[in-house]
Amino acid sequence: MVDFAESTKMAVKTLAANRLRSALTMLGIIIGNASVITMVGVGEGAREYAAGQFESLGPNVLFIIPGSPASQNRTLERPRALTFEDSEAIATQVPTVDSVAPQLVTQQTVVAGNLNTNSTITGVTPEFTTVRSFEVDAGRFITDEDVERGTRVVVLGPDLADSLFPSESPIGQTLRIRNVSFEVIGVLEAKGAFLGDNQDDIAYTPLTTLSSQITGNTSPYGLEISFISVMARDEQSMTAAQFQIQNLLRLRHRIVDEDSFTVRNQKDALELIGNVTGALTVMLAAIAGISLLVGGIGIMNIMLVSVRERTQEIGLRKAIGASEQDILTQFMIEATILAALGGAVGTLAGSGGIMLVSALTPLAAGVSTTAVIVAVCVSGGIGLFFGVVPARQAAKLDPIVALRSA
Amino acid sequence: MKDIIRFQDISKIYGSGNTEVRALSHVNLTVQEGEYCSIMGPSGSGKSTAMNIIGCLDRPTSGRYELDGTDVAQLSDADLAIIRNRKIGFVFQQFHLLAQLSALENVMLPMVYASLPQRERQERAAEALTKVGLGNRMNNRPNQLSGGQQQRVAIARAIVNQPVLLLADEPTGALDSHTTQEVMSIFAELNATGITVVMVTHEPEVARLTQRVVWFRDGEVMHDHMAPEDLGQLTVVT
Numbered sequence: 001m002v003d004f005a006e007s008t009k010m011a012v013k014t015l016a017a018n019r020l021r022s023a024l025t026m027l028g029i030i031i032g033n034a035s036v037i038t039m040v041g042v043g044e045g046a047r048e049y050a051a052g053q054f055e056s057l058g059p060n061v062l063f064i065i066p067g068s069p070a071s072q073n074r075t076l077e078r079p080r081a082l083t084f085e086d087s088e089a090i091a092t093q094v095p096t097v098d099s100v101a102p103q104l105v106t107q108q109t110v111v112a113g114n115l116n117t118n119s120t121i122t123g124v125t126p127e128f129t130t131v132r133s134f135e136v137d138a139g140r141f142i143t144d145e146d147v148e149r150g151t152r153v154v155v156l157g158p159d160l161a162d163s164l165f166p167s168e169s170p171i172g173q174t175l176r177i178r179n180v181s182f183e184v185i186g187v188l189e190a191k192g193a194f195l196g197d198n199q200d201d202i203a204y205t206p207l208t209t210l211s212s213q214i215t216g217n218t219s220p221y222g223l224e225i226s227f228i229s230v231m232a233r234d235e236q237s238m239t240a241a242q243f244q245i246q247n248l249l250r251l252r253h254r255i256v257d258e259d260s261f262t263v264r265n266q267k268d269a270l271e272l273i274g275n276v277t278g279a280l281t282v283m284l285a286a287i288a289g290i291s292l293l294v295g296g297i298g299i300m301n302i303m304l305v306s307v308r309e310r311t312q313e314i315g316l317r318k319a320i321g322a323s324e325q326d327i328l329t330q331f332m333i334e335a336t337i338l339a340a341l342g343g344a345v346g347t348l349a350g351s352g353g354i355m356l357v358s359a360l361t362p363l364a365a366g367v368s369t370t371a372v373i374v375a376v377c378v379s380g381g382i383g384l385f386f387g388v389v390p391a392r393q394a395a396k397l398d399p400i401v402a403l404r405s406a
Numbered sequence: 407m408k409d410i411i412r413f414q415d416i417s418k419i420y421g422s423g424n425t426e427v428r429a430l431s432h433v434n435l436t437v438q439e440g441e442y443c444s445i446m447g448p449s450g451s452g453k454s455t456a457m458n459i460i461g462c463l464d465r466p467t468s469g470r471y472e473l474d475g476t477d478v479a480q481l482s483d484a485d486l487a488i489i490r491n492r493k494i495g496f497v498f499q500q501f502h503l504l505a506q507l508s509a510l511e512n513v514m515l516p517m518v519y520a521s522l523p524q525r526e527r528q529e530r531a532a533e534a535l536t537k538v539g540l541g542n543r544m545n546n547r548p549n550q551l552s553g554g555q556q557q558r559v560a561i562a563r564a565i566v567n568q569p570v571l572l573l574a575d576e577p578t579g580a581l582d583s584h585t586t587q588e589v590m591s592i593f594a595e596l597n598a599t600g601i602t603v604v605m606v607t608h609e610p611e612v613a614r615l616t617q618r619v620v621w622f623r624d625g626e627v628m629h630d631h632m633a634p635e636d637l638g639q640l641t642v643v644t
């Protein structure tokens with residue numbers, strides 16, 4: 001019996017002597033592996049991207065939006081609006097809450113000098129920057145006094161500031177929203193996009209000013225707002241906060257059956273996105289796995305042809321003392337080397353693909369070590385598995401017939 | 407002198423029923439250690455079949471075969487592989503060298519299956535190649551060697567594990583008369599060192615160089631221990 005190292009040496013020699021064929025045989029496995037690595041990497045990247053996006057909303061944030069969870073899909077009926085008073089009640093009565101930021105959102109034309117743009121105007125209170133993790137770059141943000149007195153001041157996102165005041169400092173300048181003039185008191189730091197939505201071209205005014213001067217849509221229950229962002233004390237109190245807010249609002253809205261609001265946890269959203277991208281990753285990996293399988297069948301195919309071609313060699317080896325086991329081992333090792341090497345090359349190619357994806361898209365796709373290990377091991381296993389049939393055929397060859405086949 | 411080959415009532419039947427071919431029929435044959443023997447006979451008379459059984463590449467359908475005192479029927483296929491490796495050297499008409507290996511590597515191959523250490527393999531292979539006069543061609547590939555040189559590499563490969571028995575099925579069948587002489591003188595030298603040599607040949611001039619001729623016909627031994635000078639009359643039969 002020949003030892004393993006010796007069989008490996010022989011296998012390597014044979015494969016090296018037929019370089020082109022070896023490379024072509026590996027092609028299927030290379031492609032299979034490259035796609036597994038790329039797919040899993042991109043899937044992971046997408047998940048991380050989504051997670052990063054939600055984290056950029058601010059830590060431990062809950063969103064309260066009007067409408068029941070069930071009615072979120074039905075768009076026709078207009079649910080009872082949330083009010084400024086609701087948000088103040090949450091701030092004062094829910095102990096697990098750190099800060100509450102009510103927001104009123106509208107779309108308006110903003111005019112500054114001879115420039116104008118259609119942009120989102122959000123009415124806020126001073127808590128907004130704390131809850132949503134925004135920083136002021138220049139000037140100041142809206143204060144409690146601004147909200148109380150309904151002053152006509154505005155804070156601009158950096159992109160909006162650039163487009164309205166391209167050549168001068170916006171602080172102290174005047175702009176008009178729906179013919180009401182506002183004084184620019186501050187510019188925010190850049191925040192980037194959230195799920196593709198630019199967060200830097202928004203104008204912020206005191207909630208009360210926006211409501212009374214621009215939108216005017218107060219509900220019978222109080223000052224109507226679009227939604228409320230809440231920051232819980234810490235991560236552990238998120239669930240408690242969600243529960244307490246629900247109870248408080250049910251009481252305030254006198255709800256007996258279906259809720260008129262929904263409390264969204266960013267963790268829920270993260271989980272949902274995780275599920276979707278996870279399912280996507282599994283599907284992509286399955287497709288890639290099938291191509292690996294096809295690669296394995298390719299190896300079996302070429303190996304069968306190779307056994308046929310090398311009939312005389314096999315006969316000769318047997319005549320000079322190779323046992324069936326020796327021949328079996330040699331061919332199994334050849335198949336496994338082809339597959340494992342194909343796996344390694346495919347992994348390199350896949351890593352290249354991932355670098356390309358992360359260079360061209362915002363997805364920070366990474367090479368997953370697990371995926372690499374699994375892919376290479378699976379390839380080797382596929383080589384072993386699909387090597388069995390040709391190797392057995394070689395081992396079983398009758399040396400007399402094999403030697404006569406010249 | 408001890409017997410290296412002892413055939414007792416050996417038969418080999420291929421196929422069955424209507425297509426049955428009796429390649430060997432109740433053959434009795436004994437070859438002693440140190441003999442230099444050739445097997446002749448018409449095409450299809452069972453020479454190769456006998457050689458395959460002698461070389462443990464095949465098993466007889468019936469009869470008893472003892473190789474160097476061992477009853478081969480008792481041995482497993484794996485044991486037979488070891489016997490072929492240690493006790494027997496094969497030389498074929500078509501050389502059967504591996505094209506991707508150098509002469510030296512081809513000669514080293516039987517020692518790979520004998521699991522000898524790499525250094526010993528190299529030394530012994532070089533020695534064997536020198537013995538057949540190819541000490542200066544060790545790193546050539548088979549396609550860089552003439553037919554006679556290739557057959558000498560094959561002989562070196564056959565003797566490198568120091569077998570007791572050298573089997574050659576038409577070893578000069580693919581060679582011209584000059585290289586035939588070269589190869590035959592190597593066989594004679596090897597036989598002189600004590601190796602038993604059995605070869606199949608169609609050429610009386612080749613058989614004449616051996617000590618004993620066994621004549622096969624229709625799967626039976628028709629003549630044994632023929633004097634080489636009697637060959638002249640018999641070649642008419644082929």
Ligand SMILES: Nc1ncnc2c1ncn2[C@@H]1O[C@H](COP(=O)(O)OP(=O)(O)OP(=O)(O)O)[C@@H](O)[C@H]1O
Binds near residue numbers: 447
């Ligand atoms: N594998 C086989 N299956 C069936 N018949 C076979 C097989 N091998 C050999 N034979 C038959 O057995 C007989 C003897 O064949 P063998 O090869 O031993 O002849 P030979 O004496 O070596 O002939 P040659 O001089 O042509 O080489 C022939 O009739 C041949 O057709």
Ligand SMILES: [Mg+2]
Binds near residue numbers: 453454455575
């Ligand atoms: Mg023959």
